[in-house]
Each structure stands twice: as structure tokens, then as C-alpha cells.
Amino acid sequence: MTTLTTTPTSAGAIDQDLLAKVAESDLDPSLRLALNAVTRSGIDESALDRTKVVGTPAVVSNRLDNWTVTAQKRSGRCWLFSSLNLLRATTRKNLGVKDFEFSQNYAMFWDKFERANFFLNDIIATASEPLDSRLIQFLLREIEGDGGQWDMAVSVYQKHGVIPKQAMPETQPSSNTHRMDTQLQTLLRRRALDLRDLATSGASAEDLSAAREGVLSDVWRILVISLGNPPSSFEFEWQDDEGVFHTDGTLTPNEFYDRHVGIDLSGYVCLVDDPRTEHPKGRALTVEHLGNVVGGREIRYINAPMQVMKKLAADSIVAGEPVWFGADVSQQSDRDSGLLVGDLHDYSGLFGVDLSTTKEERVVSGESAMNHAMLFTGVDIAEGQPRRWRVENSWGEEPGDKGFFTMDDDWFSNYVFEVVVKVDSLPEDLKAAVTEEPMALPAWDPMGTLA
Incomplete structure (x- = not known):
């Protein structure tokens, strides 16, 4: 018969004395009230501060939007939707229509294909790194997700142009990307091991390039089956809101961009609020191994004071141009009412526990980072200062004020965390950061998280 022995309690373990001590709070009447509310209505609903809801009207003094929102559905393409929403503000005017959408499917196709190539080149370049190193494990874990950021979007549009939605409409996998992504990830992880073996065994550059191109053929096949073939040219005809018919004949995606968008994307820069004290304001930052297009636009952030970011964003809206931005929407937000309000949920009051943190504390502890990109389309200014912002999301028309x-x-x-502005709008003390050598942050730095 086997006899179980009891191990003596070690220092730091939970014992009966500790349990009795922590359970003393069970006698607190406020705990009972909170328990009743939370178990019936949930944490967010119970913590929602009604004064914040009532005190945040949707009206703003400067509003640009008179169009309908887009819907990314079950995909992580917010950075593409929001950047294309910025571009379509100009295209709508050029075409004389209120509502127009670019093909987000087309943009995603090229991002996925280019990103696979970026990853494979990275794997070859880092073949001498141990497989279990932090860098290689990070690269293998993060491949072919849906997320991205401003400079990555610019790289896609500058190389591949844009097309109207009807030229490459949505598919089931474009609107629900999980299964397509997992197949691409399986392929690329498996082939990454093969490429590493080739590189470390002394294969020539020609052999490595041929092996990489073979993987890309498989990636292309998966993408075409899932998303359709991206058109190299298409016929474009439309009717404007006055009922006038127009035809452009046959255009390439780059010709369509030049004719109907025409925005010089090289004239924009991404400002970031990195709150960590070791990263001074005014410095240019980049993130190692971040990107999607080999030879594409450099990933560059300018670490800017928050008040400068607000002023430049407000100035742009007042001047008639929406503003792309990236934020952490997992914090203090209510999807149904469409509210992004500081202390919207009083979690500390609900639980009777101090849960307050600073932005720097949240970043360095992994509590907060950019995870969603949207578009500012309005700002409410009182006594020269912004107090509310109107946001075009890409979650369809159901939440908030019709989306x-x-x-x-x-x-x-x-x-x-991020706001995109025109380079020529920067104050003098930030202009040097447009061209200076950026401070390189490691691949896993929180400033490298993708929306």
C-alpha cells in the first residue's frame, strides 16, 4: 500500500492563517453589493460610470464625416481599413461621390505576400542565431498575422497601388482570416526550418534564393485560393452623385492611385507617444525586424510630446483632413455606446482595490500597447483646446453613432500611441527627427506591436 507523505509548508505558500486573513473582507457590506451586481450584470456593466456616459455627447464643433463606415469583420485589418479610409476622403471628392470604398482584400493580399517574403529573407539573414534564441522564437511566433502599422500600409500602396472594392471584392477568408492565416503560418514555419538548414550548411545565395521563391509559390497559391487573383488592370466606370456617368477605361492599380488619390504619402510621418523616461521626446525610433515589403518604406516613429500630437491632429481636422491614429482600445471603452472615455469604468471603486496606473507603468509592465487603428474625423474645441474627438471605426454601423x-x-x-501627420506641419524641434538615424528598439519592444 502506497503512503502519501505531507511536505512541510514552505515560505511564501498559502496557508490557513493567510486564508483566514484575506477572507476578512467577506464581511464588508460593499463587497456583497458589488458581488450581487457583478454576478448578475458582469464587470464592465457594473463598473460603468453613468456620469461619464451622460457627460460625453457625440456632437463636435469640427466634423468632416458625412459618409458610412466600413467593416473589417472577423479580421485584424484595422490598419489597412483606417489608412484606406484616409485615402478615400480625397477619392470621394475627386469622383464626386459621398460613399466609396477601396478593396481592402486587394491590399491584404499584397501585404500577406510581401510579408511572407520579408519573413523568409529575415530567416535567411538570421540563420546563425540559435533556434531557441529570443529573436528567432519571436520571428516564428509573430509571422503572417493581420496586424500592421502606418509605414507598412504606405509600403503596400506605394508599390502596388489601390483599386475600387468592386475590382476585388471580399471573400469569406478575407472577412474571417483565422484559418487562412494558420495555414500560411504552418507553411512558413516549416519552410523556415528548411531555409535555416540550407543556410547553415553553406548553400549558395542562388540556392537560397531559389528555395525562398519556391516557398513564395506556395504562399501565392494559398492566397489566390483564399482571396482571389489580384488584378493587374481593370476597367473603371462610375456615376457621380449628380447622376453623371464617367469612364476611365482600363487602369492599373498604380494609375488608379495617381489619378484618383494622388496623395504623396512620403510627406507623412508617424508620431508616437513612448512614455518611457529612457526614450526622450524628439528622438526618432525604429523597431528591428519590423516591416512587410523588402526595400519598402523605413519604419520610423518620432517620439513626440502628447500636446504636440493633439495640436497637429486637431489642426489637420480643422483644415479638412482626417487623421490616422493607433491606440489601445482594450482600455476604458464601451463598444455598444461607442465611447472611449478616461475612467469610463470605475474598476477600483467596484472592487475596492487600487487599480490605478500611469501610461508608463502600463507600457513597461505589458499592460498596454497599441492594438487598433482608426481615423479621427472630428474634434470639439473649446477655448482653443480639444476636449472631444470623433472617431471613424471599422467595426460596421452597429456600435456607437452608426459606427x-x-x-x-x-x-x-x-x-x-500613434498619430500620423504631415511632415511640413511639424514644429522646428521635431523636424531633425525626420532624417536623423533612429534609435533601434528590439523586435519585441512594445512600440513594435501592431494594430
Whole structure:
């Protein structure tokens, strides 16, 4: 018969004395009230501060949007949707129509294909790194996700142009990307091991290139089956809102961009609020191994003061141009009402526990980072200062004000990380960062997280 022995309690273990001590809070009447509310209505609903909801109207003094929102559905393409939404603000005017959409499917196709090539080149270049190193494990874990950021979007549009939605409409996998992504990830991880073996065994550059191109043929096949073939040219005809018919004949995607968008994307730069004290404001930052197009646009952030980011964003909206931005929407937000409001949920009050943190504490502890990209389409200015922001999301028309959200200025300060502005709008003390050698952050740095 086997006898179980009891191991003596070690220091730091939970014992009966500790259990009795922590359970003393069970006698607190406020705990009972909170328990009743949370178990019936959930944490977010119970913590929702009604004064914040009532005190955040959707109206703003400067509003650009009179169009309908887009819907990324079950995909992580917010960075593509929001950047294309910025471009379509100009295209709508050029075409004389209120509502127009680019093909987000087309943009994603080229991002996926280019990103696979970027990854394979990276794997070859880092073949001497141990397989279990932090870098290689990071690269293998993060491949072929849907997320991205501003410079990556620019790389796609500058190389491949854009097309109207009807020229390459949505498919089931484009609107629900999980299974397509997992197949691409399986392929690329398996082939990455083969490429590493080839590289470390002394294969020539020609042999490595041929092996990489063979993998890309398989990637192309998966993408075409899932998303369709990206057109190299298409016929474009439309009717404007006055009922006038127009035809452009046959255009390539780059010709369509030049004719109907025409925005010089090289004239924009991404400002970031990196709150860590070791990263001074005014410095240019980049993230190692981040990108999607080999030979594409450099990943460059300018670490800017929050007040500068707000001013430049507000100035752009007042001048008539929406603003792309990236933020952490997992914090203090309510999807149904379309609210992004500082302290919208009083979690500390609900639990009777101090849960307050600073933005820097959230970043360095892994609590917060950019995870969603949207478009500012309005700002409410009082006494020369912004106090509310109108946001075009890409979650369809159901949440908020027919898909538009309202953000208060406190939420902007705490949870917005990136804002894209024109280079020529920068104050003098930030202009040097446009061309200076950027400070390189490691691949896993929180500033490298993707929307």
C-alpha cells in the first residue's frame, strides 16, 4: 500500500492563517453589493460610470464625416481599413461621390505576400542565431498575422497601388482570416526550418534564393485560393452623385492611385507617444525586424510630446483632413455606446482595490500597447483646446453613432500611441527627427506591436 507523505509548508505558500486573513473582507457590506451586481450584470456593466456616459455627447464643433463606415469583420485589418479610409476622403471628392470604398482584400493580399517574403529573407539573414534564441522564437511566433502599422500600409500602396472594392471584392477568408492565416503560418514555419538548414550548411545565395521563391509559390497559391487573383488592370466606370456617368477605361492599380488619390504619402510621418523616461521626446525610433515589403518604406516613429500630437491632429481636422491614429482600445471603452472615455469604468471603486496606473507603468509592465487603428474625423474645441474627438471605426454601423465613436481628451492622453501627420506641419524641434538615424528598439519592444 502506497503512503502519501505531507511536505512541510514552505515560505511564501498559502496557508490557513493567510486564508483566514484575506477572507476578512467577506464581511464588508460593499463587497456583497458589488458581488450581487457583478454576478448578475458582469464587470464592465457594473463598473460603468453613468456620469461619464451622460457627460460625453457625440456632437463636435469640427466634423468632416458625412459618409458610412466600413467593416473589417472577423479580421485584424484595422490598419489597412483606417489608412484606406484616409485615402478615400480625397477619392470621394475627386469622383464626386459621398460613399466609396477601396478593396481592402486587394491590399491584404499584397501585404500577406510581401510579408511572407520579408519573413523568409529575415530567416535567411538570421540563420546563425540559435533556434531557441529570443529573436528567432519571436520571428516564428509573430509571422503572417493581420496586424500592421502606418509605414507598412504606405509600403503596400506605394508599390502596388489601390483599386475600387468592386475590382476585388471580399471573400469569406478575407472577412474571417483565422484559418487562412494558420495555414500560411504552418507553411512558413516549416519552410523556415528548411531555409535555416540550407543556410547553415553553406548553400549558395542562388540556392537560397531559389528555395525562398519556391516557398513564395506556395504562399501565392494559398492566397489566390483564399482571396482571389489580384488584378493587374481593370476597367473603371462610375456615376457621380449628380447622376453623371464617367469612364476611365482600363487602369492599373498604380494609375488608379495617381489619378484618383494622388496623395504623396512620403510627406507623412508617424508620431508616437513612448512614455518611457529612457526614450526622450524628439528622438526618432525604429523597431528591428519590423516591416512587410523588402526595400519598402523605413519604419520610423518620432517620439513626440502628447500636446504636440493633439495640436497637429486637431489642426489637420480643422483644415479638412482626417487623421490616422493607433491606440489601445482594450482600455476604458464601451463598444455598444461607442465611447472611449478616461475612467469610463470605475474598476477600483467596484472592487475596492487600487487599480490605478500611469501610461508608463502600463507600457513597461505589458499592460498596454497599441492594438487598433482608426481615423479621427472630428474634434470639439473649446477655448482653443480639444476636449472631444470623433472617431471613424471599422467595426460596421452597429456600435456607437452608426459606427462612429466619441473619445474624450483624457482617453487620448492615456491610450493613444500613434498619430500620423504631415511632415511640413511639424514644429522646428521635431523636424531633425525626420532624417536623423533612429534609435533601434528590439523586435519585441512594445512600440513594435501592431494594430
